[in-house]
Amino acid sequence: MAEKKSIEERVKEMIVEQLGVNPEQVTPKAKFIEDLGADSLDTVELVMAFEEEFNVEVPDEEAEKLQRVGDVVRYIEEHVEEES
């Protein structure tokens, strides 16, 4: 059976798909707006997609803090239930 993808890999794939960026740009330190060219609509859309994909809820005040790719991965790892 194929290895299940890690949260980090899945997050990265979603960012590549939605922002149309190269996978190598999506490093843990990359900032969505400054480094990956996201605008305010993209960030809302991405958070929604993460909520749906990982079945987590990200309150608006938390979403504002998720500025880097690594912030998102950490947030999801901390809040996701019954993964793996």
Place this chain on the structure above:
Amino acid sequence: MTRRVVVTGFGAVTPNGNDTDALWESVRNGRSGIGRVTAFDTAGYDCLIAGEVRGIDLSQAFRNPKEARRADRYSQLAMTAAKEAVRRSGLLIENEDPSRVGVIVGSGIGGLKTLEDQHTVLLQKGPKRTSPLMIPMMITNIASGMIAIEFGCQGPNFCVVTACATASHCIGEAWRLIRDHEAEVILAGGSEAAVVPLGLSGFANMKALSLRNDEPQKASRPFDRDRDGFVLSEGAGIVVLEELEHAKKRNASILGEIIGYGLSADASHITSPDPNGSCAARAMISALKRAGKTPEEIDYINAHATSTQQGDLCEALAIQSVFGAHTKDVPVSATKSMTGHCLGAAGAVELILCLQALEAQLIPPTINLDNPDPACHLHHVPSQARESVLRVAMSNSFGFGGHNASLVVAKFQ
């Protein structure tokens, strides 16, 4: 002195081909672009046919995949047509004063697919899940905005929404703005992508569509006795309008001159045309007057004629009333017999066909005109394109809501 407005580029993506060369090649040869709907499963639908744009990756018109993904299909079609139009014009917008370059590109309906998809999301997943891009993707003016962003056009920008007269009004208003010194160049036209479940069912339930499902290519038959409705098509058409001296200064090739534009309203019924066509006639008369042309000087009319019983008849009556005794001499064709009805893009696609006809000195035909309706007594060009001396052509567009627009275009001299 009145500023003259010429066309220096055009682009189109239609069921008859994905650029204007392919469109002309198809239409001059009397080929239909209509077929069975492939975009979605039509089980349970009355109408199973449409004119679809096929065999093109519309995302290629965008700088990156993200921009393409954030555009509804109608905006993707518009961008594709705009790219062709600007390329053909040879205009380097980056070298222009951006405040003197405008965009007026409309749509009859806008992003219907986006609305449909997001309504499904709303019902299935609730209000917290609808996309933040839904509104910007579906609004009818966003194509005009996106094209301005792509090319950096900071001049006049809006869109007219007059159903099936949309593109003609957009082009006419652009013509007026350039004449009035508001801009030197305007990309004008229309786009439509309503071949989606809501569009097909909605028009079918109005009893507006042809149900000739077994013979898709014979379904659109304007002025034929056995016409039974229009064929829903998608597509986009955009022209580059430019002030004459501006075009000359950069040695642009001039494809024709817009010389007249007339508008009127039926004020009669929300969807049915004014029964005697007198208001549509007024748009034609007004366009002729603006052009300084008599009916005898019109060498070709590209009719709005969509293949509905009432619409074609009313237009024929209107043409008869405007052209009088000359009606028997002025060739009329309905290219929607081949393209189907591109709604908000139709007026631009048909103006482009008029320009191509002027260039080729060839009148594209009305196909499927097997038994001309005697009530639509006009000088038809059935089945095959006809060579003719063409100097001035008229293009008519009439939309639900009773909106009428006529454009008059001349070979440049």
